[in-house]
Amino acid sequence: MSQPIKCSLCEEAATVHLSQVVHGKVTKVHLCEACAQKGGATDPAVFQLADALTTASPAPTLTCPKCGFTDIDFRKRGRLGCPDCWETFGDALGGLLLKVQHEASHVGRAPAGTLPAGQLRRRLDDARREMEKAITGEDYEAAARLRDEIAGLEQQLAHS
Amino acid sequence: MPFPGWAKVPQRKEIADRCVEALDALPKFRRGHVLRMGELGDRDRAVLVERHLVSKELAAGKSGAAVISRDQTCSVMVNEEDHLRIQVVKAGWHLRGTWHIAEQLDDALGGSLKLAFSDRLGYLTACPTNVGTGLRASAMVHLPGLCLAGHMDKVSRALNQDGLAVRGWLGEGTEAAGNVFQISNQQTLGLSEEAILKHLGGWIKNVVEQEWNARRKLAQEEGEKFVDRLARSLGVLRSARLLTSSEAMNMLSHLRLACDMGCLPEERRHLVDRLMIEGQPAHVQARAGQELDSDGRDRRRASVVREALKDFPEVVPPTA
Numbered sequence: 463m464s465q466p467i468k469c470s471l472c473e474e475a476a477t478v479h480l481s482q483v484v485h486g487k488v489t490k491v492h493l494c495e496a497c498a499q500k501g502g503a504t505d506p507a508v509f510q511l512a513d514a515l516t517t518a519s520p521a522p523t524l525t526c527p528k529c530g531f532t533d534i535d536f537r538k539r540g541r542l543g544c545p546d547c548w549e550t551f552g553d554a555l556g557g558l559l560l561k562v563q564h565e566a567s568h569v570g571r572a573p574a575g576t577l578p579a580g581q582l583r584r585r586l587d588d589a590r591r592e593m594e595k596a597i598t599g600e601d602y603e604a605a606a607r608l609r610d611e612i613a614g615l616e617q618q619l620a621h622s
Numbered sequence: 623m624p625f626p627g628w629a630k631v632p633q634r635k636e637i638a639d640r641c642v643e644a645l646d647a648l649p650k651f652r653r654g655h656v657l658r659m660g661e662l663g664d665r666d667r668a669v670l671v672e673r674h675l676v677s678k679e680l681a682a683g684k685s686g687a688a689v690i691s692r693d694q695t696c697s698v699m700v701n702e703e704d705h706l707r708i709q710v711v712k713a714g715w716h717l718r719g720t721w722h723i724a725e726q727l728d729d730a731l732g733g734s735l736k737l738a739f740s741d742r743l744g745y746l747t748a749c750p751t752n753v754g755t756g757l758r759a760s761a762m763v764h765l766p767g768l769c770l771a772g773h774m775d776k777v778s779r780a781l782n783q784d785g786l787a788v789r790g791w792l793g794e795g796t797e798a799a800g801n802v803f804q805i806s807n808q809q810t811l812g813l814s815e816e817a818i819l820k821h822l823g824g825w826i827k828n829v830v831e832q833e834w835n836a837r838r839k840l841a842q843e844e845g846e847k848f849v850d851r852l853a854r855s856l857g858v859l860r861s862a863r864l865l866t867s868s869e870a871m872n873m874l875s876h877l878r879l880a881c882d883m884g885c886l887p888e889e890r891r892h893l894v895d896r897l898m899i900e901g902q903p904a905h906v907q908a909r910a911g912q913e914l915d916s917d918g919r920d921r922r923r924a925s926v927v928r929e930a931l932k933d934f935p936e937v938v939p940p941t942a
Contacts, residue, residue, distance in 0.1 A: 545625075563810065564785075566811070568741075574729055
């Protein structure tokens with residue numbers, strides 16, 4: 463008798479089989495019921511995640527010095543072991559991050575409401591551009607909100 | 623500290639103790655509730671899930687905890703996929719106001735706990751799909767018009783293609799009972815919170831507009847059949863002796879649509895909303911004060927709904 467196909471994310475028997483055809487290239491992902499339900503097999507982003515996890519070229523074995531989590535564990539679970547794992551697996555995860563998130567660096571807030579200086583400057587540039595666009599589009603409510611944000615950012619930068 | 627999914631039992635206990643202590647000290651949770659999943663029975667945990675106060679994942683484990691504000695708008699889950707998951711839910715259209723509360727909570731927590739953050743990657747989460755802002759902004763919308771018109775698949779695809787996820791009534795991996803959907807952002811890295819809210823808000827406005835167009839078109843094209851459909855649902859809900867959860871949800875969705883369209887008085891909508899929640903399996907059992915099998919739940923649900931709707935007015939042609 464043939465062996466049942468195993469889930470691409472854990473070791474359970476797969477019952478959900480996804481096929482994706484891009485430019486004539488067929489990629490298949492097999493999931494057990496629990497992983498499929500958890501991720502939502504109909505959710506394209508999850509498909510991309512499963513795709514990235516299962517088709518990535520075999521990476522050298524990496525182990526997080528802090529928690530002992532390895533790249534093999536990541537392939538099984540799709541989640542990291544501890545915050546320090548991001549340091550250990552950061553480079554290896556670069557491609558996956560781009561696939562799942564389409565971006566590689568954070569531009570949002572930081573704990574306790576302060577942004578690090580580099581991000582503050584980036585956000586300030588964006589906010590200025592957005593304000594100009596809002597004024598051109600006569601969206602004065604958005605422009606006023608952005609004006610306040612810009613003033614706050616300038617103040618934070620002056621004190622950082 | 624390892625993420626809960628990788629942490630050992632004593633580490634998870636330490637995470638729970640430290641986070642609960644920090645949360646319990648915040649003014650937002652004064653006279654609120656601290657619930658440890660390991661101390662609750664199956665039914666109580668299921669009620670919390672049905673009320674959207676905790677996720678299915680948190681309820682499934684023993685080491686999770688939830689700290690819930692007295693007004694039940696804020697709940698912070700501890701030891702879910704990540705150490706902390708702040709959830710703020712508000713009725714109505716308050717995307718920014720809701721975010722503002724979550725932001726304040728995050729600031730307050732940052733004062734007492736060292737949160738895992740990197741300048742380059744933002745908030746460090748267990749799953750790469752959440753890293754960055756860690757923000758999942760979500761709107762729960764009732765879309766019976768788009769469902770009845772058969773347009774929901776098309777709308778879902780359009781939302782998916784523009785980076786938004788469409789999920790069911792209870793979030794990830796659940797069915798869209800009662801034509802209620804949760805629409806949320808997928809991307810958490812490389813976009814500011816402001817940009818995420820703006821993107822989601824723009825789409826929700828668009829979807830709501832399409833929903834109203836679908837409703838008006840249905841009412842106009844179907845005429846009497848449209849009113850008949852809503853009136854039949856009221857008839858069944860008022861008379862049925864057995865009601866399954868999905869049957870009740872779908873018919874209550876029709877009543878909600880009727881309230882929105884002026885076929886039933888608008889002020890009755892809050893009762894319909896309440897029945898949608900109280901008709902869920904764990905709520906039915908909690909109200910009965912006992913475990914019930916499937917038939918028992920259907921019987922009890924039908925009786926609760928019959929009682930609540932007994933003096934409901936008749937459905938009339940739409941005014942909206």
